[in-house]
Amino acid sequence: MNIAVFSVTENGRQLSMRVSEVLGAEHRVSRYCFHKHTDDSSAVFWNMGSMVGRLFERSDAFIFVCACGIAVRAAAPYLGTKPDDPAIIVMDDGGRFVIPVLSGHIGGANHLAETLADSLGLTAVITTSDEEDAGFTLEGFAAANDLIICDTKAAKEIAAAVLHDEKIGYFSNYRHSGLPEELTEFGVCRKGICISTNTDDKPFDITVNLVPRNIVLGICCESETALENIENAVKTVLGGTDIRRVREIISAEENAALSSFCEKNDIHLRSYTAEELAGEEASCGKMAEMCSGGKLIIPETISDNVRIAAAEATVFLDFEKKI
Structure with a gap:
């Protein structure tokens, strides 16, 4: 998940750092601090509403360390439909409560709130119906x-x-x-x-x-490859398959354009070093198969100077699983 954490006060800034430490291992967490209380590892904002608007389309969750009213007013102008809205969580800067305000179930706000409560010793205030009873x-x-x-x-x-x-x-x-x-x-x-x-x-x-959403792509390209080349290659290889079905891209090299492509399409990017590949030549098909745990559905293809292959992970539908 792409998670944006906003803070307003000095206490909030310190708490936002702890939030980033807790969630950073599994999610991409970015911190945004009011200009009077910031640090070197955060971005600065002067107007929270404007910054939220800039981030809204590419964020899966917002965590506001501030008064609930401030958070609601900052997010309200950008809200759409229930399935599309990001998770929104509010925490008081005193470090007592964590409250999922929006997208508790489908957006994962309840789960994030409970994770933060358990890790930071806070109280999660869950207002949606109990999942077992519902x-x-x-x-x-x-x-x-x-x-x-x-x-x-x-x-x-x-x-x-x-x-x-x-x-x-x-x-x-x-x-x-x-x-x-x-x-x-x-x-x-x-x-x-x-x-x-x-x-x-x-x-x-x-x-x-x-x-x-069970397709995994293996992609190999030069570090200077342009975003347009990657977009064209993926589109060509997938054909009529919806890009939303791609849940992860595996790459053997760091590439700024590939990172931008994944962020734009909400796709998780995993990179391997030569050492992690045990010195073997990077094979897009092998990487896709290995990381999907499934079978190769599109063998390695070269398009726009991008090597790309696709694998499909096995699907098992678990009605007991909770987000």
Whole structure:
């Protein structure tokens, strides 16, 4: 996740450093401090609302160490729809509470809040329904299993059906754990979910298509390769496959343009050194297969002077998994 941490006061600045230490091992954390209370490892802002606006599209989560009202006013102008909005968390600069304000389930705000509470000795104030009591939620299931929700309107229909105890149809060829009581693979259902790579599959009158984000790309290119070349190469190799299905890119070299491409498309980038590759010549296919744990679906191809291969990770749908 790309996480932006904002602080206003000196206490907040110090707390934001601790937040970065806790979350930095698993996420990309950037700190933004008010110009009166900053340090060398943070960016400076004068107007919080303007800075939030600049970061909004490329951030998965915002953590505000300040009054709740300040945070809400800074983020409110940029909010869109529930599935698209980032997680928003507020912490008081006294270091007592951590409160997920927005996207608790699907955006992972609840999980981040609980992680910070456990690591920093704070109290997490969770205001959403208890996940066990709430039963099946499409958003929580999709987030936990790295699935793309393709139709937000249909997703709302499914949410309404769950609230009214209406059985929801389920169709997928992927292996899965036991279905929750809200879903059924049998009988005739008007509304249902379909998990596949083909969004034209519509087994129900109202179908929510969920697409797995399980493609891993191996990419090798020169350090001076331009962003445009990488974009063209990926587009050419993927063909009609949605770029959102790519969850990770593996590379044998550090490359600024590749980093920019991954940040732009919300794709995790993992780099290997020659030593980590045990002195072997970097093979895009080998890297993609190794890191996906699945099978190669596109062998190594050269496009725009970029070597690229794609592998598809095995999908197992776990209805017990929480984000």
